[in-house]
Amino acid sequence: MRFSYFLLFFLSVLFSTFILTSAETIDHNWWQTALIYQIYPRSFKDSNGDGIGDLNGITEKLPYLKKTGVDAIWMSPIFLSPMRDIGYDITDYREIAPEYGNMDDFQILVKTAKELDIRVILDFVPNHTSNESDWFLRSVRREPGYEDYYVWADGIPDPNMPDVQKPPSNWVSNFRGSAWQYSEERGQYYLHQFTIGQPDLNYREPRVHEEIKQVLRFWLDQGVSGFRVDAINMLYEARPEDFGGRYPDEPRTGIPGTTPDDYNYLKHIYTRNLKETYDVVYSWRELLNEYTKMHGEHKLMMTEAYADVSDLIKYYGNGNRDGAVPFNFAFLGDIHNTSNAYDIKLVIDKWMTYMPSGKTANWVNGNHDQSRLATRHGSDRVDAMNMLALMLPGIAITYQGEELGMTDGYVSWQDTRDPQACDTDPVHYALSSRDPERTPYHWDSSDHAGFSDTTGRTWLPLADNYVTLNLAKQLSGRSHYTFYKDLASIRKKNATRYGDLETKAISESILVVNRLLPGSPGIVGIVNLSDRDQVVNLSSLRLLPEKMAVVATGVDCSLDKGMPLSKAYLPISAHCAVVFETLTNCC
Template identity: 35%
Template sequence: MTTRQRHHVPDAIHTNGSASNPWWANAVVYQIYPRSFQDGNADGYGDLKGITSRLDYLAELGIDAIWLSPVYRSPQDDNGYDISDYRDIDPMFGTLDDMDALVSRAHELGIKIVMDLVVNHTSDEHAWFQASRDKTSPKSDWYWWRPAREGCVPGSEGAEPNRWGGTFGGSAWEYDEERGEYYLHTFSRKQPDLNWENPEVRHAVYDMMNWWLDRGIDGFRMDVITLISKTIDANGRLPGESQGLIPDEAAGEEGYSSPWPFSMDGPRLDEFLQEMRAEVFEGRTDYLTVGEGQGISPVRNEHITDPANKELDMLFLFDHVGVDQDGAKWNIGQLQLPELKRAMVDQQTAVASKGWASLYFNNHDQPRALSRWGDTSTEESRVKSAKAIALMLHMHRGTPYVYQGEELGMTNAGFTALDQYRDLESINAFHQRVEDAKVQSAESMLDSLSKVSRDNSRTPMQWDDSRYAGFTPADAGVEPWLAVNGNKAEINAEGEVADPESVFAFYRKLIALRHTDDVVSSGSFTAIDVDDAKVYAFLRVLGDRRLLTVVNMSSERVSLPVETYLRLTDGLEADKVLIANVDIDDLTSSVAKGELSAWSAFVYEI
């Protein structure tokens, strides 16, 4: 792999006379899931030294910033999203000195470091929570503590304050014998929710964020940040605490009701985000804030990311990654392309004049989009569809996010048995749906897990074709924490970096195009032929320049939709094809016939 010093992305770009944009408007962010990226000490888990050893690879790819999933001290109940000390590094990943070294080396290469921020909840092992278990402690109301339901024996079945269910199954309330009350946990019982209504909580969080920024990091990706404001009444009570607002017979597989309607995009969210901006980021430059946006509509995204409102730079929305799910995550259907297009168009339209979009299909919580929406039946179709999906996403207006291994065309894990999984959500869901609620058979649920389990994206990074794919040394005497994908011999970085036709090489071209072409980074977006079931087409326009993106999102040769074809009736001029995943001569011949071969994708200046 080539080591090189890549140019530093400027703090602002200018686009054909338009207003100056922040650095992240023409940047590409790369997400690293640390425990699966590179094992630097041969213990089977990825770590900070391992990441630092691979930074030259990322510089070669051309990315501008790294989003680092949590590396804080943690009991690892939910793979680090349960933090017990915000100001320390978990020994699994290394030390604070290792973190400083990573930041320093990344900055030398012109790469910014964005850390995950998990402040809707902490670990139940955090000192704040342990103190709050004492009703006389100054931190007694730092979490959502509530007594048993009136007339019920504390700790007994059905005595929870209301009938909210946790995202990972069971009740959203856990009884604590030491305090004699219940605490709220939207996720695992080991992840108690912080009480953001308490200003002391908020300012403790802001102090911590400032500490990390002063240490040299460049911003935060904010986990479930849109859940921090809960709906409460004038007396500070949550829904269901009084007069049965959420009845015992609430709908749900286990008789529980979701708390999310009362916590997603809550009444004080804007206030909290504006306060955070003022307390943490005011006077700072060159940082990035991106929030995980559960419950956020495209219209609300516009408001939150509008610079005039001083909240966040961008949000991850969810509508587009749920278009093939029927009601529940585990009910998976075939992708209907017009549904995906409409979700993407809604997001693009909402931020057409103000605000900003994040662009992603993959991350640590999603299965591999290539396995989900592409064609992995042959090596040729895997490579071609990986490039097509990438081109389609990256040509939208917004900031693209690349999840580790996506740039190689990595695929789902291929697991067939429950004991192969490590993901808490997946394991709990299997037991609940198969054994408790009995809404799926074991065979059906294993099929669902193979398609959408979070472990599909968490298998170790495939660096080479050795026993453990170069993630852990083959002779180390330990196995990786999660099994390596069986296709490591066909899909690995060593084989792709030097191959000009690889998926990696194609991602390099896409990233470079965003850096160098103002239309890609700043042009307007207009969808074409939204109802076409096979072809995804749209225009990007800036000044007098127009770029047409056309992608055949199917494994079939298709006819070009009429509205798209009308823009190409004069045929293609090879020098106006900015990027394509097929031979230009073959593409020109196909377009002349009004056709596209399977998974063909190109960008053309018209």
Template identity: 40%
Template sequence: MHWTKSVLAAIATSALSLSIGAPAQTAPSPAQSAQSQPTGPEWWRHAVIYEIYPRSFQDSDGDGVGDLKGITSRLDYLHDLGIDAIWITPMYPSPGIDYGYDISDYTAIDPLYGTMADFDNLVAEAKKRDIRVIMDYVINHTSDQHKWFLESRSSRDNPKRDWYVWRDGKGETATDKGEQPNNWQSWFGHSAWQWDEKTRQYYCHYFYVQQPDLNWRNPEVHKAMDGVLDFWMKRGVAGFRIDAVSRLYEDPEMRDDPYLPGRNAYGDRNIQHKYTDDLPEVHDVLKEVRSVVDKYPGDPVLVTEADEPNVQALAKMYGNGDEVQLPMDFQIADVNKLSAPRFRELFNEIENNPAHGQPEYFFSNHDQPRQWDRYGDGEHNDQIAKLMAVLELTTRGTPQMYYGEELGMRTTDPARVEDVHDPIGKLGWPKEKGRDGERTPMQWDTTATAGFTNAAKPWLPIPPSASKYNVDAESKDPNSIFNTYKKLLALRRSNPALRDGAQISIGNDPDVFMYVRAVPGHAVVVALNMSNKQRSVMFIGLDKYGIHGLLKPIFSTGTGFAKSDTLILEPFAAYVGTTEP
């Protein structure tokens, strides 16, 4: 069901009079509300995406590493949970320096994960369960073992030399390599330039030394990478998550990046990536990628890793409806504390983004500590995890979950540098412990290896918390984090206001974030107490939002009515209410 401008205007101009420990806030203007609610039938507007790190989801062959058959064996779990699409991080052949993000062949499956037949079966079985498969499109760089780079570094006159970014050193001579071309830094520490003795030039790598950057100023690179998209679209995938998209281009004048105060975890001077990030040409590539996938039926979707500094920069990723449908909102993901004012500000901004694009929300992924730790206070983490589930699954947009999030999996960092797998953890220890902690195996049951594998030793250790936080145990507890997610996912699918409704923030309490989701004839109120104090909310004037009569909860944690118009919110409580039968 779609909103008309007249309906939105009626909602937007009706101020809600409520007592919530602070004066009421005026609702957005009619123009803001009408412009911020895009409509359309595309599947991804109502989908919930679930990120799977394939090494860690399910092992089927006893080698201690997850694989494609393992994912296929768990599709019923995902379907019953309420998942609409799975994004699988790279499963292409790779030397494994960056655990798959250093790709040596874009159009094959790493034998570690199975075969192309296994992949085809996964797509087919997922389709039977109305689950779509989204691939990871690593667009900025390849492995240094990719055949393209092996050719490129074989000689200066090789036809693929210009497929990568090569430069002479400053002051280079026949016997001296000179200084590095400029001061650009790798995101993973130290210089972004690596000397190649054979051809006596430096190549650029925004990430690890073993991940040379593709030269997107070369038309041949465009042609080859478009072919990668075609290959997987023809195999039935539903779209792509585009990795490190803002880093595709470097300044052709090779200007030094400005330095900032202080040093990072690797001991380098802090730097502003002014000439290696978010150059305008990125949007030309996004338009190109969109044009390739749009040739195929089924409304394929593009999701971008777009850690932009503000909503204005994020909105550019939508283009004019001809670039990306779902740029990942790192601003909201990385609030990293429970702050009702901050969440209210950011959700209002994305609701009114200048491109009128669909929001895409997440709170955990394979590159950041899990939300159970980042938002927990050390005492009420489970309760806060449930509150974050309500925030993620009742707001208007496309939510993206990370495997195990629905269990309250926590970050479990290695205790010793000798146990670290992730190279950035080895390089930056102990300030930077790497990303192993958020990539530990999925916790299915209470066995020694958590039902992930029958190998004696999984690729990463099973966290001690798996004995309590696992699918088997939590599915039997109606108040578990798992059942919180399952109920919310079902509610999101069935409730018309949560499925299609506009979203308008109400109130400006420093501790409680509240909003209305509404379609004509149906409205829902969400109240989230983001403090460790009991708070009360007095509802007066909700009829102006189409809510008549006494609110009744359709989902709640730690809440109850003290009287007909007052809601008591216990510390970190979440409430979802409506007047509908």
């Protein structure tokens, strides 16, 4: 009896110790200060000479990313696709597109990345599939169980032509024209908020939820560390039963110059930001939490939505349920090449004010849908914007090439691949095209910029300036890349990871960012946005120690690394972005 008691006691202690140890070994914090590098696979590195970037090319360049200081890579879609929207039209969520490689190549990539302590994050596209997807083909045929996988609706009679059916509503696609396409085989319209080849899944069908969760499980089982979720705020549409049995028309915006075919012609009150979306995100977070426990690392989820900050903040959670990290696009939409220090400070402060207590911020300087940083802001602000993204609290996301200050390339109408541009015309396509920011990466000044050894053409033409603007030329000396690499190293210091944030606009042209942590040297970043040299006096910052040394300098700075200075006299040259570290501990 006594033996049984002690055996039971021993087993309970052993079990408790196992649970405690397992909980302690989970890396919950890797992502909260992660530097995430977005790779557009088609344009990063071509390993087989076909002019298209691929998985083996990414694997080949992982040591470069490790040397740079990257913590995780996020890859734009690599799944089987007819590539009408360059991978965002997915035929099979569980298959790799053959031009990118195969599952063996993917597993080698993940294994190599883990050996280098780099996490792999996948792009997840839940709003729509390709119209070549097996799910869609079955839904067209009304196969049992698949009838309602997509958003189907009958047309409505045209009052002027009784025998003609009009689309179910006036909804407009992001890529222009009606968001409804008629299927002769099914005899109904289907919704596509992007291209005709991207039918919207129906999230009011429970089977769709389970299918999507199985996709998440599949890739988590392959060892990925999380997902970036595409177009999350478009998952749900208004229910026809709430509007007399038909889909409601959306009201006009009244924006001058827009036509009924333009997306901005309408206010998208019935097709974006519906409240049901948040519960889906919270349910995915719960699924990822299961894998966090199994794999011993936090599984990250970041959501993409262009929406008001009040809507974005809800993705973090609702107080009772955790959610995702919503992408902060303020640097893309609210800061321009004419923004001054006051403007930038307000943009930073706005996100930090709205963000719920205890959550993690993030800063995005670019992506595959936006003109490159150097083109939007000018090359003289590349260092400033990179410094802000990497010095501010939370996650920093860098789009490939922005560590070099790569600019948009020129893509002719004949070479255009982006469906958003192809749906226009040879005169206006450049206003819509996203191809310029997707041109191949500049590794060196050799043929095809070291991106490919093809004897033919690369899938998109290279930017004309690749001979002078490339990684090889920036590996040493004062360059955008060496400054970026120094920033990535500074980012791992205690003050930058855990310290309090203070932003201060000294004037219209001088912005100061302080990261201060008691017991650690403080980190101070200063940006001079003007075209004249200035002297900055930080004596009013009483918690800041007196003596500092330069630890990183941008291309336009006259100061040298290691130079000691007083906080009362800091000479900052025109367009300079510079980082100091205090010579004594803060506070």
